[in-house]
Amino acid sequence: MHDELYRPLGQNLTSTSPRDHRRWRTAGVAAMLVAGLAGGSAFAVLGQPDFTPPARQAAPVEALAPSRVAAAEGPGPQIVRMEESGGVTITGGDGVPRVDGTTNPYTGSIRVLEPGSLRQPQAFAHLPDQALIEPSDEGPLPIRSGDGRRPLDVYAGTSNGTLGTRIAIVVGGLGISQTGTQQAVERLPAGVTLGFAASGNSLDRWMQTARRNGHELLLQAPLEPFGYPDVSPGEHTLTVADAAARRFEALDWSLGRLTNYVGVMNYMGARFNAETKALEPFLGELNRRGLLYLDDGTSARSQARDVATAGGTPFASADLVLDDDRNPQAIARQLDALERVARARGTAVGVASAFDVTVAAIAAWADGAAARGIEIVPVSALAFDPETKG
Template sequence: MDTLYRPLGLDLGRRKPRRRGRSAIPALAGTLCFALLVGGSLAVSLTQPRFRDVDVFATHPAPPEPLAVAAANPPPASPPAAGPAVTAAPLQPLGRTSAGADDAAVAAADPDAPTIVYPPGAEGGYGKALSMRDPGSLRQAASEAAEPDAALLEHGAEGLLPIRAADGRRPFDVYSIAPASDLGTRVAIVVGGLGISQTGTMKAVRELDPAVTLAFAPAGNSLERWMREARHAGHELLLQLPMEPVGYPNVSPGEHTLTAGDAAAGRFDDLRWALGRLTNYVGVANYMGARLTGDEPAMRALAAELSRRGLLYLDDGTSARSLAKSAAREAGGVYAGADVVLDTTQDPAEIRKRLDTLERAARAKGQAIGVASAFDMSVAAIAAWMSEAEARGIKVVPVSALADDPEAQ
């Protein structure tokens, strides 16, 4: 009976104590092995050139300011088994690098390093800064659109001429207008002849949608005033360049015509006169010029000069013999070519048919460019067509958005 009243568990034997010493030894040995492995890895990395000599680029908060990278990869005097060393100059924001900073970057590079040439066709040096940037970040702010960028101006006897900035920026980059949308079928419309008629110029600037590109004639009047009003309204600008036509001088675009002979010989006095009449434009468009655009030496020389200055060339599409596209490509310049001339006659019905042709061309290719003159009837027809075309999925964009830019590749 005693077993019935005995508390549960009191008859159990004593538990044997655990033997801790033997189980702690493997854990301690594992810790020592791990420490030796990490220490050995660090020692190896510090003694190998490929790890010891690498400079790690620090990240910079880039947007919206573009960055310039100066880098060189010199071969070692005696190639080690671990691989060649790499040296690099620090990142620097574009627009703030002085000549001294550029010289220091070049001096830090090895003379045997590869040559980076920028812009295309220009002489470069080893370790030369190579720009890496989003073209959209270079555009002027809307509040500054009517003010020329001093870094993009060259002072000459003919006035203020467009030129690439020392940091590589181009008038094409800075004065371009961002399209409202890159989606859908895109059309660019260029209306030229502005500045000749004050009434017609006012009508085009104030009644056309800002997406329409405006082209000014260098022989026009009050160009500075109209440039400012057009830029404040949101328009992208071109300058029309009088160029030698077939039958010149009996057929002439006016004074200061750039002839094929002068262009081929590099005599650009008339070109500089035209360029100096206006500022804040992304490029030039031919005014007449079938004789010059069909002359290979002349067109190659002109394309090279425009590329050097960072300007777009728009071919109005009136000459089937034009060599402008191939010349611009060879020079590394920006090129655009018109698909349809919209107002060969001042007939509203005919202009509307041409605009419909432009729309069909854009749907077939994804984009198309039309050109017109600043006649009242042309301006009214374009404005009416644009109000309807958007509902059909047509996006009118500045001409720069449809240009072929080799530097943006």
């Protein structure tokens, strides 16, 4: 009876042992399970929908407008204008995007998170970037480049990025006295920002020397003071009336006197800084050109901070004037006061003029700053800049 149960129909099989029968049954069950699993897997693969995204059709480069595709040459990050968004994605050498998703209202570009990723190499810091120049009858005017870079990005000075106590010192009036200019450019440490007067002399020569020495630069533009024209910063003063009417011929004259600067600092201009009707178009024009504005902090009536913040213009303001009293001991006391402000708040900005006594006092104070835990940074490192958020 046992043999009949295991005999295939129509065949006579020899008798097998129970162990052989169990081995045969086990192999048969395994084969059926494998076949079932294979069939199920095949059904699952063949029956599920295709989740592979369709390949994006890349537009040929020649079909795009020249402004829609751009690449940076030479060392540094590669910059590519993306057609879909009109923005800019910037990648480092490893190909990893470093962007924060903030869209530039003027160019549609995306600002860069990685500090210094757009900065000029030091070897070329004295050379103007031609993509950041707008030719004009008044000279080379600063402008945002087609790929979204700003003079503020490219000409910014360096800092080590630590979170310790940071102080920016701006020494202005360069270009007026050749001796004072030479002293400031050669004696002050690279972290000190230098402000060149638009009415100065040999500005391009001094700019190149200052940039080779590692300094960040500002341009001092004459703005209308109270009592103008009896009290005047000189020719080509931008008045409240002209700025309110968006007549920027005087400003363009100042901007065209120099290159390789990150922003504008007021020369006088107490009335100008108190008038929102002048500040709004003026700061908007600086923002359009990719520049910051530094208020020298001499007027308590200044509205520049509020207007700059509301309009998204990069902005900084001085906390102390260091050399109202040009006595060496008085300047040293002001530097100590600036240091106390910085220790209390984390940062501080001081302004001064390129007098010999001032340069000597700042140079002596700076010699021991690092040992006291102070980093001297360019003013752009402390500026409010809504396009970088970091």
